[in-house]
Amino acid sequence: xxxxxxxxxxxxxxxxxxxxxxxxxxxxxxxxxxxxxxxxxxxxxxxxxxxxxxxxxxxxxxxxxxxxxxxxxxxxxxxxxxxxxxxxxxxxxxxxxxxxxxxxxxxxxxxxxxxxxxxxxxxxxxxxxxxxxxxxxxxxxxxxxxxxxxxxxxxxxxxxxxxxxxxxxxxxxxxxxxxxxxxxxxxxxxxxxxxxxxxxxxxxxxxxxxxxxxxxxxxxxxxxxxxxxxxxxxxxxxxxxxxxxxxxxxxxxxxxxxxxxxxxxxxxxxxxxxxxxxxxxxxxxxxxxxxxxxxxxxxxxxxxxxxxxxxxxxxxxxxxxxxxxxxxxxxxxxxxxxxxxxxxxxxxxxxxxxxxxxxxxxxxxxxxxxxxxxxxxxx
Numbered sequence: 001x002x003x004x005x006x007x008x009x010x011x012x013x014x015x016x017x018x019x020x021x022x023x024x025x026x027x028x029x030x031x032x033x034x035x036x037x038x039x040x041x042x043x044x045x046x047x048x049x050x051x052x053x054x055x056x057x058x059x060x061x062x063x064x065x066x067x068x069x070x071x072x073x074x075x076x077x078x079x080x081x082x083x084x085x086x087x088x089x090x091x092x093x094x095x096x097x098x099x100x101x102x103x104x105x106x107x108x109x110x111x112x113x114x115x116x117x118x119x120x121x122x123x124x125x126x127x128x129x130x131x132x133x134x135x136x137x138x139x140x141x142x143x144x145x146x147x148x149x150x151x152x153x154x155x156x157x158x159x160x161x162x163x164x165x166x167x168x169x170x171x172x173x174x175x176x177x178x179x180x181x182x183x184x185x186x187x188x189x190x191x192x193x194x195x196x197x198x199x200x201x202x203x204x205x206x207x208x209x210x211x212x213x214x215x216x217x218x219x220x221x222x223x224x225x226x227x228x229x230x231x232x233x234x235x236x237x238x239x240x241x242x243x244x245x246x247x248x249x250x251x252x253x254x255x256x257x258x259x260x261x262x263x264x265x266x267x268x269x270x271x272x273x274x275x276x277x278x279x280x281x282x283x284x285x286x287x288x289x290x291x292x293x294x295x296x297x298x299x300x301x302x303x304x305x306x307x308x309x310x311x312x313x314x315x316x317x318x319x320x321x322x323x324x325x326x327x328x329x330x331x332x333x334x335x336x337x338x339x340x341x342x343x344x345x346x347x348x349x350x351x352x353x354x355x356x357x358x359x360x361x362x363x364x365x366x367x368x369x370x371x372x373x374x375x376x377x378x379x
Contacts, residue, residue, distance in 0.1 A: 001183075001378035002026060003315040003346040005065035007075040011043040014074050018047065021078060028078035030086060032119075032176075032317060033057040033163075034350035035074040037153045041163055044074060049165055053078070054088050056176040057163040058121040061152035061322035062351035067337035069325065069351075071154070077315055077348035081378070085182040087112055090164045092172035098128055101173065102135025109177035110139055117185050119176040119317070119374065120148035120356060123160040123169060125264050128208045129354050129366040130276045132173060137364065145180065146364055147187040147374045149319030149352030150275070155326075157239060157263065160353065178376075186310040187374035189357035189367045190301035191259055192294035195249045195285040197225070205280045209273050210248075210262070213284060217270035222246050222262065225286050233267055244323040247369055248274065251283040259368035260284070261323065263353070275354040276366035287369075292331065298371045299338035305373065306342050313375035316340070318349030320371045325351055339373060 004026060006017035021028075031048050035041065037059045048055050063075040089108060093101045109116035118136060122129055129150055136146050151160035162174035178185060200221075204211035210218045223231050226246040231238065239262065247261035262272035278284070318339060325332045340347050355372040358364050 001314040001376070002080045004028070004078045005075070005346040005348050006078065007063070007065050007070065007073055009073050011040055011047060014044060015047055018051070026080065028053055028080050029083055030054050030056070030079045030081050032077040032348055033074065034060045034063045034076070034348060036060060036063070036072040037159070037161065038072050039074050041161065041168060045163065045165060054086070055164045056088055056119060056174055058149070058151040058174065058350065059153055059161045060350040060352065061155050062325055064336055064349045065347055066340060067333045069332060069336065075348050077317065077346060079315060081183065085179045087177045088164050089175045089177065090162065090167045090169060090172060092169045093127070094171055096126070098131035099135040099138070102132040103138050105173070105175050106136045106139035109175070113177065113179040113181070115180040116140060116177045117145040117180040118147070118178070120146060120173060121151050121162045122173045123151040123162045124171040125157060125353070126273060127171070128277055129356060133356060133364050133366065144364070145185055146356060147185070147372060148356040149350060149372060150354040152322050152351060152353045155240060155322065182379055184310070184377045184379055185374065186305060187357050187372060188301055188305045189355055189370045189372045190298045191256065191367060191370040192297035193247070193249070193259060193369055194288045195257065196288045197286050199251060199283045199285055202278055202280055202282050202284060205278050208275065208277050209271060210278045211269060211271040218262070219265060219270040219272055239263060239265065240326060244326045244369070247287050248278065248284045249287055250278055251285065257285070258365050259370060261368050275368050295328065295335040295338070298335055302339050302342050302373045305375070310375045310377070313343040313345050313377045315345055315376045316343055316347040317374040317376070318347065318371065319352045319355045319374070320349060321355060321369045322351040322353060323369045324371065335371065343375060
């Protein structure tokens with residue numbers, strides 16, 4: 001399977017890049033497209049439609065095809081995958097029936113492929129991404145391979161989109177189903193954030209809505225721990241600060257902890273919505289501000305993936321949490337360059353609102369402040 005990566009600041013630039021990539025006879029059938037919400041998704045979709053290219057698309061808080069990170073642009077990975085080896089679906093969940101919708105899409109994929117594997121992206125801040133993952137497990141089994149990231153929106157925390165040819169949704173899921181008998185796909189989620197302090201108990205929560213920890217409103221406890229100032233609805237940067245620097249670490253009996261930063265405050269009771277479920281009665285810890293060894297951990301984890309499971313690849317897709325680039329700034333390029341050099345194949349990546357994969361030794365889960373590497377190879 002041949003792959004090429006292109007990027008541009010407008011549909012016109014993307015058209016020129018696409019034309020150049022096709023000049024040598026390359027005929028892609030599939031495009032993984034990551035772009036800013038400021039970009040014209042309709043124009044990009046029509047351009048790819050005109051070439052008969054299927055689209056798996058999501059909006060972002062930053063994009064890249066190499067170690068140079070962009071913002072406000074369009075990036076895409078073009079693949080000449082055989083049409084019989086993949087299928088794209090898009091569905092919505094206005095009723096918040098996340099698990100049911102995901103199960104329905106998994107059933108469709110199971111009818112088409114004996115062993116389906118999935119790349120997914122979802123939109124809307126209140127979406128419980130873990131329920132989406134459970135839906136795929138319900139149909140395919142606990143060992144199902146599902147990787148992806150939640151769409152973002154240039155840090156506005158307002159409206160995110162997933163899209164495919166002729167369709168988009170600000171409260172839905174786009175799914176790239178692959179025939180695992182034909183396309184080998186492997187991935188791993190790695191965080192590296194270190195925990196600090198004693199374990200605390202979530203005393204009231206419903207799904208991804210956390211009300212109290214140790215019987216204290218979760219916002220108040222977070223603010224007290226982190227010494228946060230100007231805690232009011234007027235502080236538009238408050239949730240960025242909390243998500244990037246003061247995330248909750250949900251402790252697991254098996255595998256690494258998973259990150260659960262707050263994304264949306266309910267000021268009526270000073271609770272907040274996390275990006276994934278935080279069960280009542282579960283144990284959490286706070287996090288130390290990250291150091292650069294966090295990036296080294298991610299690169300070493302990807303090297304282990306190459307050495308143990310995926311020595312060669314045709315393409316690399318990276319979902320990196322939007323919070324990571326807020327913390328590391330330009331130094332984030334070091335992590336991306338390190339990942340690119342491991343397989344040295346065409347790459348595309350986005351800064352996402354959440355990452356979906358297995359962590360080391362763990363179950364299929366939704367993560368934050370994490371980097372998820374996904375490698376593809378035609379068998």
